[in-house]
Amino acid sequence: MNPSKQDVVRRILAGKPLEPREHGVAFAPSNIALCKYWGKRDEELNLPMTSSLSLSLGKLGSSARISASSGIDRYELNGVAVDPQSSFARRTKTFLDLFRPDPGTHFNVVAENTIPTAAGFASSASGFAALTLALDKLFGWNLERRNLSILARLGSGSACRSVYEGFVEWHAGKSPDGMDSFAERLGNKWPELRMGLVVISEAEKAVGSRPAMKQTVETSPLYAAWPSKVVHDLSELKVAIADRDFNRFGRTAESNALAMHATMIAAWPAVLYWLPESVAAMKRVVALRAEGLPLYFTMDAGPNLKLIFLEKDADAVTKAFPAVQIVAPFEP
Amino acid sequence: MNPSKQDVVRRILAGKPLEPREHGVAFAPSNIALCKYWGKRDEELNLPMTSSLSLSLGKLGSSARISASSGIDRYELNGVAVDPQSSFARRTKTFLDLFRPDPGTHFNVVAENTIPTAAGFASSASGFAALTLALDKLFGWNLERRNLSILARLGSGSACRSVYEGFVEWHAGKSPDGMDSFAERLGNKWPELRMGLVVISEAEKAVGSRPAMKQTVETSPLYAAWPSKVVHDLSELKVAIADRDFNRFGRTAESNALAMHATMIAAWPAVLYWLPESVAAMKRVVALRAEGLPLYFTMDAGPNLKLIFLEKDADAVTKAFPAVQIVAPFEP
Numbered sequence: 264m265n266p267s268k269q270d271v272v273r274r275i276l277a278g279k280p281l282e283p284r285e286h287g288v289a290f291a292p293s294n295i296a297l298c299k300y301w302g303k304r305d306e307e308l309n310l311p312m313t314s315s316l317s318l319s320l321g322k323l324g325s326s327a328r329i330s331a332s333s334g335i336d337r338y339e340l341n342g343v344a345v346d347p348q349s350s351f352a353r354r355t356k357t358f359l360d361l362f363r364p365d366p367g368t369h370f371n372v373v374a375e376n377t378i379p380t381a382a383g384f385a386s387s388a389s390g391f392a393a394l395t396l397a398l399d400k401l402f403g404w405n406l407e408r409r410n411l412s413i414l415a416r417l418g419s420g421s422a423c424r425s426v427y428e429g430f431v432e433w434h435a436g437k438s439p440d441g442m443d444s445f446a447e448r449l450g451n452k453w454p455e456l457r458m459g460l461v462v463i464s465e466a467e468k469a470v471g472s473r474p475a476m477k478q479t480v481e482t483s484p485l486y487a488a489w490p491s492k493v494v495h496d497l498s499e500l501k502v503a504i505a506d507r508d509f510n511r512f513g514r515t516a517e518s519n520a521l522a523m524h525a526t527m528i529a530a531w532p533a534v535l536y537w538l539p540e541s542v543a544a545m546k547r548v549v550a551l552r553a554e555g556l557p558l559y560f561t562m563d564a565g566p567n568l569k570l571i572f573l574e575k576d577a578d579a580v581t582k583a584f585p586a587v588q589i590v591a592p593f594e595p
Numbered sequence: 596m597n598p599s600k601q602d603v604v605r606r607i608l609a610g611k612p613l614e615p616r617e618h619g620v621a622f623a624p625s626n627i628a629l630c631k632y633w634g635k636r637d638e639e640l641n642l643p644m645t646s647s648l649s650l651s652l653g654k655l656g657s658s659a660r661i662s663a664s665s666g667i668d669r670y671e672l673n674g675v676a677v678d679p680q681s682s683f684a685r686r687t688k689t690f691l692d693l694f695r696p697d698p699g700t701h702f703n704v705v706a707e708n709t710i711p712t713a714a715g716f717a718s719s720a721s722g723f724a725a726l727t728l729a730l731d732k733l734f735g736w737n738l739e740r741r742n743l744s745i746l747a748r749l750g751s752g753s754a755c756r757s758v759y760e761g762f763v764e765w766h767a768g769k770s771p772d773g774m775d776s777f778a779e780r781l782g783n784k785w786p787e788l789r790m791g792l793v794v795i796s797e798a799e800k801a802v803g804s805r806p807a808m809k810q811t812v813e814t815s816p817l818y819a820a821w822p823s824k825v826v827h828d829l830s831e832l833k834v835a836i837a838d839r840d841f842n843r844f845g846r847t848a849e850s851n852a853l854a855m856h857a858t859m860i861a862a863w864p865a866v867l868y869w870l871p872e873s874v875a876a877m878k879r880v881v882a883l884r885a886e887g888l889p890l891y892f893t894m895d896a897g898p899n900l901k902l903i904f905l906e907k908d909a910d911a912v913t914k915a916f917p918a919v920q921i922v923a924p925f926e927p
Contacts, residue, residue, distance in 0.1 A: 484820050484821075484823060484824040484827070484854060485817040485820045485821070485824070485854060485857055485858065485861075486820075487819075487820045488816050488817045488818075488819045488820045489816075489817075491816065492816040492817070492861075495816070514863070517865075518861075518863045518865070521860050521861055521865050522816060522817060522860075522861040524860065525817055525857035525858070525860040525861040526817065526857070526861075528853050528854075528856065528857040528860065529817075529824075529850075529853055529854040529857040531846070531850045532881070533849075533850070533853050533881075535874070535877065535878070537874055538874065539871030539872065539874045539875045540871065541874075542867070542869055542870065542871045542873075542874050543871045545867065546867070549864070549865075
């Protein structure tokens with residue numbers, strides 16, 4: 264039998280304190296994959312088919328304050344009590360269930376997102392990462408980052424990357440228990456790098472990324488070619504980051520995102536996250552590039568674009584996308 | 596050395612008359628691929644990577660009237676003299692060069708398209724097929740269809756399918772000279788079947804299908820998975836046609852078109868023929884299907900949609916797409 268989430272938690276928390284302190288507070292950044300995570304080899308443990316590489320978004324992300332409470336769990340998101348029937352509440356409860364020292368332990372969670380919720384801006388990644396970091400403080404586990412990354416992954420795959428700042432690589436790993444499937448920070452910094460968030464729609468997406476991945480892996484004939492694309496792009500991105508070769512960096516990220524969407528478009532039923540306005544924005548980026556502006560985009564499982572450019576071109580980007588929200592991932 | 600187009604023509608026309616008669620007149624239908632031709636194994640002879648399957652559009656297509664003339668070639672398209680520098684004139688001249696009994700023979704070509712030119716409605720396929728059939732009459736070659744199909748292919752790959760009505764399969768073949776790469780008519784008819792042309796843009800496309808195919812084959816990591824998708828879809832389509840299983844038929848055609856576009860989207864630079872309005876129309880089809888209307892689409896190398904439905908649903912389709920042009924491929 265495959266290991267369960269509970270097995271993994273037991274192993275990581277062996278010998279760690281069981282008594283909650285007063286509270287734990289933490290922040291975790293959103294992360295945007297430059298080489299995407301798309302497709303699981305294990306649905307239970309969120310183990311990916313391939314490695315991936317992301318950039319954390321500095322101050323944009325999620326904060327979580329968690330304390331022990333009696334009777335029932337209570338969750339608050341962005342200042343509003345969360346409906347216990349909502350997907351957010353159910354996913355949070357399932358995750359917290361892994362960490363209750365006894366069934367009578369309940370939690371009071373106050374979460375804030377500084378990034379739009381569930382529109383392809385990776386709020387679940389930063390949310391589960393923040394929750395994991397806050398639990399570590401609540402119980403005083405003092406876990407090493409690698410283990411925090413593994414625990415966050417149990418909540419949402421890409422959350423394992425959000426326990427770090429900067430460029431982060433998630434190693435796919437091979438082991439059935441996923442103890443080798445964790446994220447690590449790359450040492451490189453790139454202070455001039457900018458990401459621009461272009462919101463096409465803030466509506467929650469019609470198909471969540473979990474079922475969309477599953478559908479792609481199971482039905483898309485083109486998915487077979489995805490893993491070798493990832494191997495190529497990971498290596499390209501690392502070279503581009505090390506050399507600060509912006510065009511190589513942007514081209515690889517854009518091409519990787521397009522290939523991921525292509526695998527979904529070839530699924531049946533097709534998963535088409537793009538809205539008409541997404542296509543218009545993509546074409547605008549390509550046209551600006553043809554005019555000489557070094558500008559690229561990436562897209563996650565949603566209709567929105569994340570622009571990739573350098574500080575020096577911020578004015579030109581703002582002119583072309585007046586509503587863009589610019590993030591400086593390496594700013595202190 | 597690989598055989599040239601001229602070698603193929605010489606072989607097919609060996610022993611055939613060399614003297615043009617007064618004129619040759621012919622019509623060839625447009626054809627819409629249900630399982631697409633995407634990628635060449637030989638650029639010179641237009642030999643495809645994979646087999647494909649199409650449906651001819653009855654009265655929609657191209658007519659050609661050709662006569663011998665002296666001095667220079669003269670081409671007229673839709674009542675207008677063609678600019679000798681245009682792509683149409685250059686491609687037509689290159690094709691006709693294959694058939695001049697001596698360099699002094701020139702041709703007067705009067706062509707009419709009953710389908711929009713060069714916007715993914717396969718006007719070059721019907722055009723080269725009509726030209727081939729008209730040449731056969733002009734010279735009195737009386738070639739068998741298979742050889743006419745091979746000759747038409749030398750003008751434009753998918754033209755080899757336009758020398759037939761109804762469902763047509765183009766066998767990819769394996770031979771370097773392409774003598775086994777020809778189209779054949781399937782015997783099946785399906786009188787209730789309808790195609791609906793939805794014009795998103797009549798503008799000539801920014802990237803022709805020839806360079807787009809080349810770019811996909813050379814740069815798209817997902818193209819590797821395309822040939823096995825085609826094998827699967829060809830077999831599905833033949834079963835669906837034989838059984839008149841409409842949903843299986845439509846699903847396979849739509850899925851095949853999406854997978855073809857997906858291979859292009861993963862090319863670098865990406866080939867994105869979709870306009871924002873294409874995406875809106877695709878989503879409208881999917882939404883109507885979710886409401887119970889048996890409606891599917893296919894798309895070629897352009898922004899336009901071809902709807903696939905049955906006669907009984909023509910009113911519902913017209914209501915949803917008021918500008919649709921409905922074709923009854925099997926109507927006499």
